[in-house]
Amino acid sequence: MMENFVKQFRDKVKKKRLTIGVVGLGYVGLPLAIEFAKKGFAVTGIEVDKDRLASLKKKISYITDVSTAELRRVIESKALSASCDFAILRQIDVVIICVPTPLKKKYLPDISYIKTAVKFIAMHLKKKALVILESTTYPGTTEEVIRPLFEARGLRHGEDFYLCFSPERIDPGNKMFPVHKITKVVGGIDKTDAYLAGLVYGTIIENVALVSSVRVAEFTKLLENTFRLVNIGLIDEIAMMCHKMGVEVWEVIKAAKTKPFGFMPFYPGPGVGGHCIPKDPLYLYWKAKKFGFNSRFIKLASDMISYMPVYVVSRVADILRRRNKPLSKAKVLVVGVTYKKDIKDLRKSPALDIIAILQQKQCAVSYYDPLVPYLKYNDIDLISITLTPSAVKGFDCVIIATDHSRLDYAAIARNAKLVFDTRNVYRNIRARNIFLL
Numbered sequence: 451m452m453e454n455f456v457k458q459f460r461d462k463v464k465k466k467r468l469t470i471g472v473v474g475l476g477y478v479g480l481p482l483a484i485e486f487a488k489k490g491f492a493v494t495g496i497e498v499d500k501d502r503l504a505s506l507k508k509k510i511s512y513i514t515d516v517s518t519a520e521l522r523r524v525i526e527s528k529a530l531s532a533s534c535d536f537a538i539l540r541q542i543d544v545v546i547i548c549v550p551t552p553l554k555k556k557y558l559p560d561i562s563y564i565k566t567a568v569k570f571i572a573m574h575l576k577k578k579a580l581v582i583l584e585s586t587t588y589p590g591t592t593e594e595v596i597r598p599l600f601e602a603r604g605l606r607h608g609e610d611f612y613l614c615f616s617p618e619r620i621d622p623g624n625k626m627f628p629v630h631k632i633t634k635v636v637g638g639i640d641k642t643d644a645y646l647a648g649l650v651y652g653t654i655i656e657n658v659a660l661v662s663s664v665r666v667a668e669f670t671k672l673l674e675n676t677f678r679l680v681n682i683g684l685i686d687e688i689a690m691m692c693h694k695m696g697v698e699v700w701e702v703i704k705a706a707k708t709k710p711f712g713f714m715p716f717y718p719g720p721g722v723g724g725h726c727i728p729k730d731p732l733y734l735y736w737k738a739k740k741f742g743f744n745s746r747f748i749k750l751a752s753d754m755i756s757y758m759p760v761y762v763v764s765r766v767a768d769i770l771r772r773r774n775k776p777l778s779k780a781k782v783l784v785v786g787v788t789y790k791k792d793i794k795d796l797r798k799s800p801a802l803d804i805i806a807i808l809q810q811k812q813c814a815v816s817y818y819d820p821l822v823p824y825l826k827y828n829d830i831d832l833i834s835i836t837l838t839p840s841a842v843k844g845f846d847c848v849i850i851a852t853d854h855s856r857l858d859y860a861a862i863a864r865n866a867k868l869v870f871d872t873r874n875v876y877r878n879i880r881a882r883n884i885f886l887l
């Protein structure tokens with residue numbers, strides 16, 4: 451029976467007759483849905499956000515990495531369609547879940563989006579459908595939460611559904627690693643599940659790495675991003691140490707990079723933003739605690755990156771104080787407010803914390819970001835200035851918080867009284883009015 455089903459499944463994959471559903475058409479789900487559609491599969495996107503559905507109806511992309519031309523092609527060819535109705539899953543062979551996994555207050559994991567999606571999927575799931583969770587979550591979620599939600603509706607694993615976890619590895623804006631070039635890790639409740647998912651991903655991704663369980667697959671993603679958080683936290687601490695010891699951290703990193711093995715460069719910054727790095731390790735931290743394990747590295751790194759915006763403001767305050775300009779009487783311009791360069795995304799951007807701290811210290815704060823015309827966030831309500839030489843001259847200090855590629859940093863340095871560079875954009879210009887992190 452099973453062999454027969456697997457054979458039929460493999461045949462449907464080969465003939466591209468497998469129907470694919472992607473639940474959640476965000477920065478992970480939409481590129482993934484398009485990849486399958488481009489390969490000739492019939493893909494249905496399930497999206498509950500009305501604005502996104504309206505944009506899809508107009509065939510206009512709302513995701514930076516997805517061009518409207520590419521989206522238009524797959525929609526017009528009918529390869530990709532979108533709906534908010536989960537009932538459509540009755541005809542779908544493979545359901546891939548790409549919904550958010552944010553943090554709740556007190557940094558607790560919030561898997562409510564996953565649970566809601568799974569409850570709706572379970573109501574309409576086609577018999578023997580394969581369900582794959584891609585949303586980053588703590589080890590154990592698939593087995594302890596998702597599987598019971600299907601079984602609560604009388605669905606039996608291996609009879610009525612198959613279940614896998616495969617971490618998303620989309621890297622927004624990374625042209626070097628498009629979706630099909632990023633190895634896909636896949637873990638199943640059992641080998642058959644993983645094998646089926648491997649067949650599906652193998653149609654769009656060059657390399658698939660099957661692992662022995664869903665927990666290994668869940669943990670893999672968290673190791674990747676915890677590795678990143680801890681190393682960024684370390685280099686932030688090294689940067690503060692170097693400043694104290696009168697050594698330029700950027701030159702030290704550049705020299706350390708000459709080592710062809712055993713070293714991987716990370717760069718200090720004003721903090722760590724984005725939807726992954728500040729958040730994912732805290733999912734692992736929380737779950738490890740349930741096993742009585744206190745991860746000091748994750749806690750320390752998390753505290754370190756949270757401190758960086760405070761550190762940046764303290765450095766700027768010191769520089770201004772030495773020029774008899776207290777922060778409360780200063781005018782400061784923050785250049786670049788997104789969480790990383792050339793990406794129009796403000797999520798947990800440290801620049802927002804820097805602005806908030808400056809405002810709390812009664813400093814007159816403005817900002818400039820070519821990707822962010824206006825900023826409304828908590829108590830911040832600002833409009834990006836126009837970056838002209840006379841405008842720059844009007845500030846006591848300019849903070850480079852995000853190093854967008856297309857800015858004229860030399861012109862900023864020429865016109866600014868002082869520049870505090872948190873991203874080493876002035877690596878080739880050393881001047882008396884430029885200070886580095």
Ligand code: SAJ
Pocket residue numbers: 618619620621622624674675678682715716717718719720721722723724725726727789790791
């Ligand atoms: N950052 C530093 N120093 C560094 C690297 C990053 O301060 O050396 C800061 C960035 O400025 C940013 C934050 O950390 O504020 C996150 O940067 P990121 O490069 O890690 O970018 P993300 O958040 O887009 O992370 C994604 C992740 N991709 C997935 O989760 C699928 C991450 O796993 C990737 O490693 C990362 O992209 C990447 O390598 O670009």
